[in-house]
Amino acid sequence: MSASPTIVLLQALAAVDDSIITLDATLASSDGRLKKIAGERTSIGTVRDSITARRTEETGKLRALDEDLRGLARQTEVARDRQFRVHKLADVQTAESEREDLLRLTRDKRVELEHQSTVLASISAEFEVLEERERVLDAELSGDGGRYASTAGEANTERTAKLGERQAIEAQLPVPLFRKYEQVRERRGNALARAFAGRCDSCQMALPPTFFQKLRREGLVEQCPSCQRLIYYAASA
Ligand SMILES: [Zn+2]
Incomplete structure (x- = not known):
């Protein structure tokens, strides 16, 4: 399954933000x-x-x-x-x-x-x-x-x-999504996380199984219930 255009944009945004930090x-x-x-x-x-x-x-x-x-x-x-x-x-x-x-x-x-x-x-x-x-x-x-x-x-x-x-x-990017991204980034330093093997790879918390399955099946961008980062499903680490 190819990543949704929104996820690709968020990945690019997070990469740009990492460069700016460096x-x-x-x-x-x-x-x-x-x-x-x-x-x-x-x-x-x-x-x-x-x-x-x-x-x-x-x-x-x-x-x-x-x-x-x-x-x-x-x-x-x-x-x-x-x-x-x-x-x-x-x-x-x-x-x-x-x-x-x-x-x-x-x-x-x-x-x-x-x-x-x-x-x-x-x-x-x-x-x-x-x-x-x-x-x-x-x-x-x-x-x-x-x-x-x-x-x-x-x-x-x-x-x-x-x-x-x-x-x-x-x-x-949709304006509300970008605003949310900025909000989380200001608080956490970075705003994007991946759901991998049932966990958020940023805060390492286990995700509710139904939530994880939803991310996996529908290719959605949601917020990690634990760290609030924008999170999407990733097939590999
Ligand atoms: Zn998290």
């Missing part, structure tokens, strides 16, 4: 990826700003330490000169201990300077990681970004075509 998913994922890249790009910008501010601050500290060290070198020089110029033992001792103090301060400052250099090196490393991530994202935007855009473009074109097909099918 195309919508493609559109959402292309768009989603682009939005995600843009979002990450923005947050990298924020992190970059804060690292830049930190680097400026820490560089300032390094310069100040460097300046301190130069000052200490000059003071040490002056103290040494004085040590050679004084003659009284007490004065020599004072000058010497003064010089020792200065040398100790110098050593401490050098340790601080070294530490500060490490801090700046780690900031530079953070910067490099950030810039690398930025390069990766930019590459994805200029390469795959184009791909996402063209995928989205193709999906949109195809979607428009499918909507056209849909309208053409709708025009051939």
Whole structure:
């Protein structure tokens, strides 16, 4: 027994609707990826700003330490000169201990300077990681970004075509049947089911035997008593 024209139309409609669902998913994922890249790009910008501010601050500290060290070198020089110029033992001792103090301060400052250099090196490393991530994202935007855009473009074109097909099918279906189809589709995601081996192949519920026999004998389209989908008899799965 060949399927009735109405069933053929409903099958075509359901196939078109499946394609539209797939195309919508493609559109959402292309768009989603682009939005995600843009979002990450923005947050990298924020992190970059804060690292830049930190680097400026820490560089300032390094310069100040460097300046301190130069000052200490000059003071040490002056103290040494004085040590050679004084003659009284007490004065020599004072000058010497003064010089020792200065040398100790110098050593401490050098340790601080070294530490500060490490801090700046780690900031530079953070910067490099950030810039690398930025390069990766930019590459994805200029390469795959184009791909996402063209995928989205193709999906949109195809979607428009499918909507056209849909309208053409709708025009051939009885209005109440189409309305019912739309009603069920909105609730269930898809609206067409097949009665096979005594069951609805969508919700898997057993159909009343008389109902099933009626579908089989008369080739009708009814609604599944359980899931409300439009249902027709199918000879095979
Ligand atoms: Zn059902």
